[in-house]
Structure formats: C-alpha cells, structure tokens
Amino acid sequence: MIVAERKPFEEIKAMVKGYSKVLTLGCGTCVAVCLAGGEKEVGILNAELKMARKLDNNPIELGAVTLERQCDMEFLDELEDTVGEYDALLSMACGAGIQFLAERYPEIPVLPAVNTAFIGVNKDVGWYEERCRGCGDCVLDRTAGICPVTMCAKGLFNGPCGGTNQGSCEINTDQPCAWFMIYERLAKQDRLSNITSIFPPADWRNQTPRTVIQPGYKERQKA
Numbered sequence: 421m422i423v424a425e426r427k428p429f430e431e432i433k434a435m436v437k438g439y440s441k442v443l444t445l446g447c448g449t450c451v452a453v454c455l456a457g458g459e460k461e462v463g464i465l466n467a468e469l470k471m472a473r474k475l476d477n478n479p480i481e482l483g484a485v486t487l488e489r490q491c492d493m494e495f496l497d498e499l500e501d502t503v504g505e506y507d508a509l510l511s512m513a514c515g516a517g518i519q520f521l522a523e524r525y526p527e528i529p530v531l532p533a534v535n536t537a538f539i540g541v542n543k544d545v546g547w548y549e550e551r552c553r554g555c556g557d558c559v560l561d562r563t564a565g566i567c568p569v570t571m572c573a574k575g576l577f578n579g580p581c582g583g584t585n586q587g588s589c590e591i592n593t594d595q596p597c598a599w600f601m602i603y604e605r606l607a608k609q610d611r612l613s614n615i616t617s618i619f620p621p622a623d624w625r626n627q628t629p630r631t632v633i634q635p636g637y638k639e640r641q642k643a
C-alpha cells in the first residue's frame with residue numbers, strides 16, 4: 421500500500437490560515453489503512469483545527485467527507501454539489517489523490533494535510549516499512565524477493581558494494597545489507613546462480629510520469 425503520515429499540525433494550521441470555510445477530505449483506501457488520512461483522522465484533524473482557531477479568535481467552519489478513493493474520478497463525483505461552498509479543500513489522501521482532486525477542481529485551492537512516504541508493508545499496528553520504489557522493471561525474481569532498489573542504500577543491482585559488515589549495511593548498521601540477505605535467501609533456495617550473471621544497466625522508468633493501460637482496455641483508450 422501507499423504509506424503516508426500526517427503533516428505536523430502547525431504546518432497544516434498555517435496552510436489553512438487565510439481560509440474560513442474548509443472541507444477536509446479523507447480517503448478510505450491506503451491512507452486509512454496506514455492511519456494517516458481515513459475518516460477517523462479527518463475527525464481528529466478537524467477537531468484540532470477548530471479548537472486552535474477558536475483559541476486564536478479566528479473561527480473556522482470545517483466540513484468532512486471521506487471518499488472511498490480520491491485517486492478515482494468516479495468517487496470524486498460525490499463532491500460535485502458540495503465543494504463550491506468551500507474556500508479551500510484540505511486533502512488527507514496520498515499525493516496522487518491530492519493531485520487528482522486539484523485537477524478536478526482547478527478553481528479551488530487544494531492543500532495537502534499528509535506527506536506521502538512510500539509503498540510499503542504493515543509490520544505491526546502503526547508500523548510500516550518501505551518495500552518498493554515503483555521502478556517499473558521489477559527484478560524480484562532474480563533477487564529472492566528482496567528489492568535492491570529499496571533495501572540497498574546504494575540501489576545496487578550486481579552484488580554488495582564491499583562495505584557489508586557482518587551482514588549489516590555500511591551506511592546504516594541497524595539495517596541489514598540487502599545483498600547479504602539476497603545471498604542468504606538464494607543460497608537457501610539453491611538459486612545462487614541468479615546472481616552470478618551481470619544485470620545490465622537499469623533502464624530507469626520512474627523519472628517521468630508513467631501510464632499503465634491494462635491489455636483488455638487498450639482498444640477503449642484508443643477510441
């Protein structure tokens with residue numbers, strides 16, 4: 421899932437300072453699962469903002485809506501009759517959802533209430549770890565399911581850098597060396613031959629915005 425965290429309250433408060441009627445928008449998917457921007461977090465943020473603005477003698481009127489997904493036009497339709505009543509939209513979705521909202525309502529300022537962090541996994545309640553950087557050319561079949569782009573501090577594709585120290589990364593000793601882990605797991609699977617051949621230079625595909633059209637929909641998008 422996409423993992424995000426709420427921005428510091430003072431930053432959000434400063435962002436909405438000039439607005440007196442703001443609609444806070446949660447998203448019911450990734451940011452809700454990682455406890456950053458779902459319905460509950462919208463309620464908490466609005467309560468904090470309301471209180472802070474009251475104390476500043478600058479009251480604010482806040483609306484709250486949590487859409488099933490902010491990154492899907494179909495769900496944005498729900499806002500059609502509501503957004504016009506507000507001075508600004510405060511989105512708690514990931515960066516994609518925030519941008520889609522801004523694209524749909526270009527006449528209204530759209531403000532981000534969360535920082536989108538990474539694509540990751542849920543290790544325990546409230547604990548998330550990065551696992552993928554969306555490079556667009558997945559090599560996990562060759563690296564025993566361990567991502568060298570994300571897990572190696574130098575993003576190396578052809579074995580360790582030489583700084584591996586007893587299984588730890590030289591950049592951060594709290595972090596296991598990705599290539600040590602790859603070696604160990606491939607050895608367990610008797611697949612070490614995977615890393616004796618050289619990976620060609622990566623064809624980085626994540627430097628410009630990308631598009632995916634699934635095979636069954638290519639004709640529809642051509643029309």
Ligand code: SF4
Nearest residue numbers: 552553555558559567
């Ligand atoms: S190799 Fe690329 S697509 Fe695969 S997990 Fe790593 S960053 Fe993600």
Ligand code: SF4
Nearest residue numbers: 572580581589597598
């Ligand atoms: S020690 Fe291992 S994880 Fe760290 S940069 Fe070198 S190869 Fe990558």
